[in-house]
Amino acid sequence: MTGTTAQLPTVLSRGRVWSIGAIAGLAGGAMEVAWIALYQSLSGHDGAIVARGVTQTVIPDLAAAPSAVALGLAIHMALAVGLGIVIAVMVPKLLPRIVGTVLEPMLVVALLVGVWAMNFFVVLPAINPDFVTLVPYGASLASKVLFGFAAATVFWFTRRQRAAA
Secondary structure (H helix, E strand, O other): OOHHHHHHHHOOOOOOOOHHHHHHHHHHHHHHHHHHHHHHHHHOOHHHHHHHHHHHHHOOHHHHOOOHHHHHHHHHHHHHHHHHHHHHHHHHHHHHHOOOOOHHHHHHHHHHHHHHHHHHHHHHHHHHHOOOOOOOOOHHHHHHHHHHHHHHHHHHHHHHHHOOO
């Protein structure tokens, strides 16, 4: 390694990058769940309705099942892990110069805002329009921004740890 953190992704094994992405996705997904649960609780609403809504969106026949909340959480976390891996793999490939700079966390957050916009204005209205009404746009956008901060924090700590080694 010749020294800069921007070169780090090229020296990490594919499995390591995927692992870091999965951890970032888990952190982001957990942050979203915590935020939505808190928001729903403070608003006097049941947070489980959002998890049920995830199940209804992906597997409509199971939306009323007793396991719908747990299944919704599992689906959410699986999607979060996938998103974390995609970000961990693609950002260094497409924009290697920003990796390890202050721009990287800003990009991660911006990417998550883009994912939110695509989900709430294109995908969800087409497949489950009721889902977009479960939580106000501002609260759902905040959840994606928090996902971005959590994921960016994992990437930042991982790069610092790797650079120190």
